[in-house]
Structures are given as C-alpha cells and as structure tokens.
Amino acid sequence: MARPAAGAPRPRAADVLAEAVRALAPEDGANRLVRRIAAGSAPRSVFSTLALEQYHVLTADRISFQHLARRADGDPPVADFFDLLAQGETRALARLAGLADACGLTDREIAGYRPRPGCQAFPSYTARLALTAGPADAAIALTANFASWGGYCAAVHRAMAEHYGFPDAARGFFALFAEPAPELAEAARAAVQEGLDTGQARPAAAHRHGYLLQAYEVMFWNSVAE
DSSP states (O other), X not given: OOOOOTTSOOOOHHHHHHHHHHHHOOOTTOOHHHXXXXXXXXXXXXXXXXXXXXXXXXXXXXXXXXXXXXXXXXXXXXXXXXXXXXXXXXXXXXXXXXXHHHXXXXXXXXXXXXXXXXXXXXXXXXXXXXXXXXXXXXXXXXXXXXXXXXXXXXXXXXXXXXXXXXXXXXXXXXXXXXXOOHHHHHHHHHHHHHHHHTTOOOHHHHXXXXXXXXXXXXXXXXXXXX
C-alpha cells in the first residue's frame, strides 16, 4: 500500500489510538458481571469460572499474537508490539495459577473443563484477526479493547479484596492488567505510527475489528455470569 502523499498532514498514532478508545468503549452497564462483582453481589463461584475460561483465552490469544508478530516481521515496531503481547499472556498464565489455587481448582478439573462458547468468542475472533487483519489495524483494535479490559480488571481486583476476601496471590492476575503498562503503550504507538507512515493502517477497518472485539469482550463476562 502506498505511503501518504508528500506534504499531506501526518496522522499521529496517539490521536488515532485515543479516538479508537473513545469511539469503541462499551456502553455503561453492558458488562453485567463486573457491575455485580464490584457491588459484592456476584456469587464467589464466578471466580472459578473466570479462571477456567481464562486458561483457554490466554493460551489461544498467545498463539494469535505470535502469528501476528510473524506476519509483521518486515515491520519491526509492529512485530515488537505483538511479541510483547505474547509475552504478557505467558506472564498472565503464571499469575492465573494463584486464582485457581484460591478457588480450589485441581489440575484435573482445569484439564477437563469444557469452555463456554460465549466466553471463547473473543479468542476465536482474535484468531481471525491474526489470519486476516492488517497487523497495524489489529494493533489499533486490540489497544481499544485493552482499555476496557483493564478497567474491568481494576474493578474486579478491588472487589476481590473488599467483598470476597481473596489474598494478594489470587488477585495477581487481575492486578497485572489493572496496572498501567507504559512499555506496552509506547509499543502500541510505535506500531500504529509505522502503520500510518507506510499506509498500512486503516483506522476505519480497525474500528470494525474493534467493535466486534468489544462486543465479544462483554459477551465473555456476561457468559461467565450465566
């Protein structure tokens, strides 16, 4: 794809990402489960389901991010972004063990668990992006989703201590995503700027991807609640 014409205003990745986060934010109240967890009215059993489902989500998303990194091999800033995401999924899997232990889940229960379709729509669509989306467009869509996911994780992390009495080790998975990630934010800007500068990023297409990711994000949480 051709680079932007000489003399044309150069889009800024920071502006493109900020607009995606704003435009694609889910409606208030769409996530029914996090609202209930924050109020302490969700049953404690939802945390077991969250842990069991996340084992499948994280494993699948890590493969998708690795594939996107390979597809972007000729664009180092884009490849670096997806490499960071894949590494993050590995760290998240390690922290998820603390939640599983606190919920009393055994290795046999984890291995034998049958995931819920509504919870696995998100990683299924991420796999589709890994195969068919422009990597820079996927970076925009995923960054918008991470803003929502991080907010949900922050609310759950607080509520697990305030309402459910979980120890720090059990809350570590949600803490990982609730905390600011300046290295990842910088990598996202670099990846998207590369896409904009080379004409490979298409914000309109990225918003279509992001709209579905956000819908599947909400579906994940509400499916856990069912």
